[in-house]
Structures are given as structure tokens and as C-alpha cells.
Amino acid sequence: MSQTMRNYILEQGITMQQVIEHVPGEVEGVLQKIGRQYKRILLVGSGTSLNAAIAGKYVMEEYNDCEVQVVTPFDFIHYFPEKRITNDALVVGISQTARSTGVIDSIHRAREYGARTLFLTAAPQAAGAQCAESILNTWTGDEFVGPKTKGFTSTMAALFYLAAGLGGKSIDLTTIPGFISETIGSSEKVLPGFVDQFLAAPSLKIIGFGPNMAVAREGGLKALETIRIPVEVYDVEEYMHGPYHCLEKDTYMIFIAPPGKGQERILRLFQFADCITSNTLVIGDEDLASTGRIKNLVPLPCNVDEMLTPLGYIIPLQILANDITLKKGRRPELSRYPNFHAMMGSKFTPQ
Numbered sequence: 001m002s003q004t005m006r007n008y009i010l011e012q013g014i015t016m017q018q019v020i021e022h023v024p025g026e027v028e029g030v031l032q033k034i035g036r037q038y039k040r041i042l043l044v045g046s047g048t049s050l051n052a053a054i055a056g057k058y059v060m061e062e063y064n065d066c067e068v069q070v071v072t073p074f075d076f077i078h079y080f081p082e083k084r085i086t087n088d089a090l091v092v093g094i095s096q097t098a099r100s101t102g103v104i105d106s107i108h109r110a111r112e113y114g115a116r117t118l119f120l121t122a123a124p125q126a127a128g129a130q131c132a133e134s135i136l137n138t139w140t141g142d143e144f145v146g147p148k149t150k151g152f153t154s155t156m157a158a159l160f161y162l163a164a165g166l167g168g169k170s171i172d173l174t175t176i177p178g179f180i181s182e183t184i185g186s187s188e189k190v191l192p193g194f195v196d197q198f199l200a201a202p203s204l205k206i207i208g209f210g211p212n213m214a215v216a217r218e219g220g221l222k223a224l225e226t227i228r229i230p231v232e233v234y235d236v237e238e239y240m241h242g243p244y245h246c247l248e249k250d251t252y253m254i255f256i257a258p259p260g261k262g263q264e265r266i267l268r269l270f271q272f273a274d275c276i277t278s279n280t281l282v283i284g285d286e287d288l289a290s291t292g293r294i295k296n297l298v299p300l301p302c303n304v305d306e307m308l309t310p311l312g313y314i315i316p317l318q319i320l321a322n323d324i325t326l327k328k329g330r331r332p333e334l335s336r337y338p339n340f341h342a343m344m345g346s347k348f349t350p351q
């Protein structure tokens, strides 16, 4: 198969099966090395890895009694590291390629301050991953494009297994490959019309809540990396405190509305927006289709735990980013500035 963003999107069900088969055993091995008793867990990553950490935080909090923080490498290194990084803390550096210099530097800093360290990556053999005391392979496999897709879902799933393992519990992801393939099927059916409509979008707003803020942010990052239009991302309640003043008839908005604590709230906001702009898209569950409340719906399977919905709800946004970019006559795999990381020192160059 050729190395296109589209192929990697479609591979996500198979990749998830690999994760389910291999990661629980990997987690056991890691826990034998680093133990389970932590007062604080710090998740450090950039870009897609940072967004995966946001979903991971919710599951970490559900399965563990300790404090969990998601921190960017810059903040981690420069703002009060001595207060955060203590010897009862676990620092998890997340980098799919193990090449992000900020994540690697964060792990070095964490070790200086006596924290236990773990590197979560799709490249466990890479030099960068060796900086930590222990390595957790996400079983993503190769993903040779800038805009990561299967890396996002597999990194989240690996974090979910780690979260449960740290809490001495188990988590069942065996229904997720089916959820992913149904989500791809449903998205392929309804998205083409939205691709044509959103092709004209001068900018995009994405609204989410709770664990699906990871999806809203990651969907926004995909659009920035590929479609290359301005994107704003809001938590549903925060949108109601100021940003709504910008709502106009040519505003393009996507609502991430899985069954969960914010679904009613986000649908109420959608109904308000729907009176002002017709350029809306709701990613929600199939039950919403039967209510007839929403015409612009990507209907996804019901009965998935809210905490796990990010594993599927990102997929329509990945497809939208890929297909709109192709329709604009560009390949989403091609970087606009290929020497950027080398010039900035933000990623090690592959050997």
C-alpha cells in the first residue's frame, strides 16, 4: 500500500488490533520495571502526541487516584520543574517518532529531578526513546507522513492500557476495531457532500467537550497541517463566553457530540448556530439521527463508553482534512516547509 494519509486513516482498525494484541503485555513489562505507586503522573508531548495525552488524562484519572497533568515540553522544562518533578512522580514522554527534542529534553530533566520516566512511542528502537528508564511501544507501525492519524488513535489506546495498568485494573478495547470500521463506513457514506461544502470554508471552528476536546484539538491540528486555514477550537461552555459574538452566516462549525456529559449542552449550542449559519456539521451517535433533530449529522455507533469515543470520533475529521486538501489540488502528505524542524531544532533529523 502506498504511504498516503488516506491509507493510514483506513489502517486504523488493523492497527488497533495490533495494539490490543501486544500493548497489554508491554504494559505489564513496563510496570514490573517502574511500579505503580505514584502521587502524580505527568504526560508530556507535542502536536498529535499532546492531543492523545489529553484523552489519556481522563482515563488516567478514572483508573487512578493520583493527580494527572498534561504539560507541553516548553512549560515542563521552563516553569517550576522543581515543584512538579518529584521522586513520587511518573513522567511519561510521548513522541510517536521519538524525535521531538522538547519531549526528550523533558525526560532528561525529569531524571535529573529524580522522577521515574517512561517513553511512549511508535519507534522504540530510536535513539531518542532510550532517554527514559522504560519504553512503551504503541504498536502504531510505520507512519511516514507529517499529519499523523493512526498514530493518534494507537497512542491514545496505549495510554488507556497504561492508565488501567497503573491503577491495577484492566480495560476492554476489543470492540474498538469494530467501532472504527463502522465509523469509517458511516463517514465515507455521508462526508462527500460536506467535503464539497467545507471546501469553501475560509476558517473553521470546532467545538467539543470533556475527553473529546482531544478530538476537537486533533481535528483542528489536521486541518491546519493539511487544509491550511485558520482553525479555532473551543470547549462547548467556553464558546458561550465571548466567541459566539463572531457567529455569522458564513461561519463553518463542527460539533463533536458523542453521548456523554456535554451532549445536550452542545446540541443546544448547535441549534442556536443552525439558525445563523447552514455551514454546520455534527459528529454524534446514531440515536441522534432517529430524533430528526439534526440534519447535518455524521452518525456513529452508539453504546461506546464516552471515555473511549475519541478512538472513533476523530476519524470523520481526519477524512475531512484529507479529502478537502485533495480537492484543493494538494497532497496532504507534502510538508509546506520540509526543512522547518532542522532549522528550528524542534525534531532530530531521521538517520
Ligand SMILES: O=P(O)(O)OC[C@H]1O[C@](O)(CO)[C@@H](O)[C@@H]1O
Pocket (backbone or CB within 6 Å): 046, 047, 048, 049, 094, 095, 096, 097, 098, 099, 100, 103, 146, 147, 148
Ligand atoms: O509525536 P512526535 O513524533 O513527537 O511528533 C509531534 C508532532 O510533530 C509533527 O510531526 C509536526 O511537527 C506533528 O505532526 C506531530 O504530531
